[in-house]
Amino acid sequence: MTLASKTASLWGASLLAVALAAGGTGYWLGHRGDAQPATASTAGSGNVLYYYDPMFPNQKFDKPGKSPFMDMQLVPKYAGEGGAGGPAGVTIDPAAQQSLGMRVVTAQMGSLAATLDVTGTIDFNQRDVAVIQARAGGFVQRVYGRAPGDVVRAGAPMADLLLPEWGGAQVEYLSVRRLGKPDLTAAARQRLKLLGMSDGLIASVERSGRPNGIVTVTTPISGVIQTLDARQGVTLASGQTLAQVSGLGSVWLNAAVPEARAGDVRMGQSATATLTSFPGETFGGRVIAVLPTAQADSRTLTVRIELANRGGRLRPGMFATVALGGDARPALLVPSEAVIRTGTRTLVMLATGDGRYHPAEIRIGREAGGQTEVLAGLSPGEKVVASGQFLLDSEASLTGIQVRPLTDAKR
Numbered sequence: 001m002t003l004a005s006k007t008a009s010l011w012g013a014s015l016l017a018v019a020l021a022a023g024g025t026g027y028w029l030g031h032r033g034d035a036q037p038a039t040a041s042t043a044g045s046g047n048v049l050y051y052y053d054p055m056f057p058n059q060k061f062d063k064p065g066k067s068p069f070m071d072m073q074l075v076p077k078y079a080g081e082g083g084a085g086g087p088a089g090v091t092i093d094p095a096a097q098q099s100l101g102m103r104v105v106t107a108q109m110g111s112l113a114a115t116l117d118v119t120g121t122i123d124f125n126q127r128d129v130a131v132i133q134a135r136a137g138g139f140v141q142r143v144y145g146r147a148p149g150d151v152v153r154a155g156a157p158m159a160d161l162l163l164p165e166w167g168g169a170q171v172e173y174l175s176v177r178r179l180g181k182p183d184l185t186a187a188a189r190q191r192l193k194l195l196g197m198s199d200g201l202i203a204s205v206e207r208s209g210r211p212n213g214i215v216t217v218t219t220p221i222s223g224v225i226q227t228l229d230a231r232q233g234v235t236l237a238s239g240q241t242l243a244q245v246s247g248l249g250s251v252w253l254n255a256a257v258p259e260a261r262a263g264d265v266r267m268g269q270s271a272t273a274t275l276t277s278f279p280g281e282t283f284g285g286r287v288i289a290v291l292p293t294a295q296a297d298s299r300t301l302t303v304r305i306e307l308a309n310r311g312g313r314l315r316p317g318m319f320a321t322v323a324l325g326g327d328a329r330p331a332l333l334v335p336s337e338a339v340i341r342t343g344t345r346t347l348v349m350l351a352t353g354d355g356r357y358h359p360a361e362i363r364i365g366r367e368a369g370g371q372t373e374v375l376a377g378l379s380p381g382e383k384v385v386a387s388g389q390f391l392l393d394s395e396a397s398l399t400g401i402q403v404r405p406l407t408d409a410k411r
Contacts, residue, residue: 048076051076053072107334108380112366118255123251134163138163146243149225167211169192173188224245251309257303284307286305332373332380334348338372358404360404361404362378
């Protein structure tokens with residue numbers, strides 16, 4: 001059908017603005033002077049069933065004339081729209097296509113990488129933790145001015161412990177060693193090791209010939225002191241924790257992935273993190289775990305990514321943007337801007353090649369780089385409208401054009 005002439009040019013531009021805002025396509029921009037307005041119509045011909053105002057399509061009129069709602073002519077609704085030449089559709093005047101900037105693209109096979117952009121926070125690597133304990137009961141004789149939050153290097157002294165039990169055992173060992181009996185000496189030495197003494201401490205006692213009940217406790221790894229219970233004069237029990245140190249050689253990045261995209265994440269997947277603290281720099285890592293529970297409030301899964309932390313620049317608590325990468329897979333692609341999401345289904349406007357356009361339902365998959373994967377409802381080579389499709393969809397809805405279901409697609 002062909003839309004009726006619109007009002008004077010004064011109303012023309014304002015009506016198009018209303019149409020664009022409201023999603024209606026029953027009328028188009030009029031031109032000044034004697035130029036004919038661009039028109040839109042649904043394919044088909046037949047008797048006029050009724051007349052209507054595109055802004056109020058539910059109100060029907062028996063005769064043509066001016067709309068009582070807007071200062072514009074009523075539009076005729078024809079019987080037999082779609083005709084015998086093909087499926088029903090919306091026909092747009094070529095001049096209107098140019099004015100609206102309509103663009104038609106072809107759905108074609110391509111390669112789409114399974115990229116997923118999410119956010120996350122840096123955390124300590126909970127697998128790189130050192131717990132420093134007292135191997136025997138005793139007293140804290142000296143501390144070295146440490147505090148929670150301090151960054152220490154491996155081998156840094158934490159406290160000097162006076163361990164009377166160790167001193168007594170060393171006296172017995174030295175006495176047995178003077179007997180010159182290898183079997184007894186080996187047994188006594190083994191007892192020192194079972195008490196927790198290191199080979200270096202035992203060798204020092206052997207060289208000096210004197211017992212040493214004062215032991216300097218050091219941290220075995222470099223990192224941050226998380227807890228510190230060693231205080232001068234404190235009495236210690238065997239196995240009591242003196243300090244806990246978290247390593248900084250590597251950190252965890254806990255990324256929040258929407259549960260709807262859980263299928264796009266797998267163990268060992270590569271990841272790239274960017275932080276505002278280091279503009280222009282990226283940090284590479286890999287997925288080492290997908291936690292088994294989802295966050296009920298945000299409906300996200302926590303994906304754990306391990307990142308190398310050279311120089312200790314990545315600090316727990318920092319915010320990061322994460323790109324989870326994957327292998328590119330072949331897919332049928334259309335521009336993301338061509339996809340119409342109605343809330344209940346997903347559509348595109350097909351261009352049939354004979355000047356007609358009609359809606360088709362599709363099922364979509366991944367989206368990346370401005371391209372969307374079409375899983376069903378579209379075939380390679382079919383043409384879709386990538387710009388101006390919302391206006392066409394509104395016109396199709398007004399005139400009752402049926403949407404091509406998924407089952408009718410060639411693919």
